[in-house]
Amino acid sequence: xxxxxxxxxxxxxxxxxxxxxxxxxxxxxxxxxxxxxxxxxxxxxxxxxxxxxxxxxxxxxxxxxxxxxxxxxxxxxxxxxxxxxxxxxxxxxxxxxxxxxxxxxxxxxxxxxxxxxxxxxxxxxxxxxxxxxxxxxxxxxxxxxxxxxxxxxxxxxxxxxxxxxxxxxxxxxxxxxxxxxxxxxxxxxxxxxxxxxxxxxxxxxxxxxxxxxxxxxxxxxxxxxxxxxxxxxxxxxxxxxxxxxxxxxxxxxxxxxxxxxxxxxxxxxxxxxxxxxxxxxxxxxxxxxxxxxxxxxx
Amino acid sequence: xxxxxxxxxxxxxxxxxxxxxxxxxxxxxxxxxxxxxxxxxxxxxxxxxxxxxxxxxxxxxxxxxxxxxxxxxxxxxxxxxxxxxxxxxxxxxxxxxxxxxxxxxxxxxxxxxxxxxxxxxxxxxxxxxxxxxxxxxxxxxxxxxxxxxxxxxxxxxxxxxxxxxxxxxxxxxxxxxxxxxxxxxxxxxxxxxxxxxxxxxxxxxxxxxxxxxxxxxxxxxxxxxxxxxxxxxxxxxxxxxxxxxxxxxxxxxxxxxxxxxxxxxxxxxxxxxxxxxxxxxxxxxxxxxxxxxx
Numbered sequence: 001x002x003x004x005x006x007x008x009x010x011x012x013x014x015x016x017x018x019x020x021x022x023x024x025x026x027x028x029x030x031x032x033x034x035x036x037x038x039x040x041x042x043x044x045x046x047x048x049x050x051x052x053x054x055x056x057x058x059x060x061x062x063x064x065x066x067x068x069x070x071x072x073x074x075x076x077x078x079x080x081x082x083x084x085x086x087x088x089x090x091x092x093x094x095x096x097x098x099x100x101x102x103x104x105x106x107x108x109x110x111x112x113x114x115x116x117x118x119x120x121x122x123x124x125x126x127x128x129x130x131x132x133x134x135x136x137x138x139x140x141x142x143x144x145x146x147x148x149x150x151x152x153x154x155x156x157x158x159x160x161x162x163x164x165x166x167x168x169x170x171x172x173x174x175x176x177x178x179x180x181x182x183x184x185x186x187x188x189x190x191x192x193x194x195x196x197x198x199x200x201x202x203x204x205x206x207x208x209x210x211x212x213x214x215x216x217x218x219x220x221x222x223x224x225x226x227x228x229x230x231x232x233x234x235x236x237x238x239x240x241x242x243x244x245x246x247x248x249x250x251x252x253x254x255x256x257x258x259x260x261x262x263x264x265x266x267x268x269x270x271x272x273x274x275x276x277x278x279x280x281x282x283x284x285x286x287x288x289x290x291x292x293x294x295x296x297x298x
Numbered sequence: 299x300x301x302x303x304x305x306x307x308x309x310x311x312x313x314x315x316x317x318x319x320x321x322x323x324x325x326x327x328x329x330x331x332x333x334x335x336x337x338x339x340x341x342x343x344x345x346x347x348x349x350x351x352x353x354x355x356x357x358x359x360x361x362x363x364x365x366x367x368x369x370x371x372x373x374x375x376x377x378x379x380x381x382x383x384x385x386x387x388x389x390x391x392x393x394x395x396x397x398x399x400x401x402x403x404x405x406x407x408x409x410x411x412x413x414x415x416x417x418x419x420x421x422x423x424x425x426x427x428x429x430x431x432x433x434x435x436x437x438x439x440x441x442x443x444x445x446x447x448x449x450x451x452x453x454x455x456x457x458x459x460x461x462x463x464x465x466x467x468x469x470x471x472x473x474x475x476x477x478x479x480x481x482x483x484x485x486x487x488x489x490x491x492x493x494x495x496x497x498x499x500x501x502x503x504x505x506x507x508x509x510x511x512x513x514x515x516x517x518x519x520x521x522x523x524x525x526x527x528x529x530x531x532x533x534x535x536x537x538x539x540x541x542x543x544x545x546x547x548x549x550x551x552x553x554x555x556x557x558x559x560x561x562x563x564x565x566x567x568x569x570x571x572x573x574x575x576x577x578x579x580x581x582x583x584x585x586x587x588x589x590x591x592x
Contacts, residue, residue, distance in 0.1 A: 016416060019495070020409060020495075021409045021424065031464075035440075036438075110578070119324060119328075121520060121567075121570060124524060124526050125526055129559050184586060235435060236437050260438075264441045264444075270441055277438035285433070
């Protein structure tokens, strides 16, 4: 029927294609697409945790309530701060580390790559509990060291003080976020066309010029990808909050993701929690789109 | 290796010094977990930290293993001997990560091959759906997922954690990247030789995408081991916990016994770090291939 493929071949490709796709498609549709659709549906209802109790369709009531909910607005604000701080810091830090190590020999290169990836591998629970100990008011090393150096003169309750709690969380988040960007930047930098770099050097370009005129444009797609994944990760910051502060003190570390969890599992308001989830997804989609647009224009 | 690219010699020396200082900072939490797990309660709660334990003790691990007993395994009506909770949690975690890994590798390598090499109707739509899903925050779907799991009767069951992990489309995307590299002539030749589809897959396709499968396997294993949020909302009863969840629960109950908590953290972190170190080459490859054209 169509150009180069005979009808028999086309049918064969269709059948075998879908047979190979089927097992994966079952899991994908069942446990990713279906929950996504039901997330949107439930956000318009007053659903609770039990799937058997009848739910009422309440139109946009959940969405209207969100913008009057001070805890949600505080959580949104904190989440935006986390993203605004962590995304640039992660990008610049990992680009610097990657440029410093990508020309090393295989041994030291993989040593540094592994070291910066270790906090990710260690797992959020193990990392969080050790930081909790280090931040501790009475026997944490931060108070000991800072008093020793003379920066502070009496112990600070880092996680219990609204002035410091969010900054403390962001610091841990940063150490668990740079691993993947460093691996990506190392690989991107070693794929930069070496003949261009050499030609520029022959022409007398300085290192700074070589970096901005030749390397930077070529690693742009990687930067874009890192921006997107770091944004998504920062938006989803949850384990740290749940294990360290539960959003306190006085909502100083409340984030959207933690508040979604709290609404759904402590208040049993699934519909309302899903409305927040939809808003969060829309935020991330808009941000990713902006980042793609910016990168395209360059 | 091109010389003289990294600027002046002084700058390069400063770079190395800063890198080593950073490496020490990044390694410190892990060091603190490991040494902390072997310190006495007095050393732990002293305001002056012991940078190296003056006295080693296994007390923290003894306390850890004396808490919360659970049967070693439960398969249908078959119940194993009673063991410390932490042992059961480790077994649960290994089972979860291995099952998630095997199922993901199997389904994703087949689907990735189909998307890369088969010209079936609707291929573009399926692929766009996969890419769109990957850009969404994974955690958002977890709340509706609980209702789905409880209506399927799988709430508080380790499979409620495994199945969504397998469904996450990153693996399919990664395997498609690898399968793109298979030359069409090889598939054509296999077909002319009379090999059926399944045989072509096992003898021609699989050997070509094997490095990709390795990368995906280690990637899935580690991510599943550490996916705390998913485990937290799906698993509740004491004998069904994973090791991360178990440590988190203990932390909530004995929040001041940092020695005990560090012993738990060491038990959760050391096995997965060892796995990572053994397979880290594949891991790096998986990260970079998954990002190409991302």
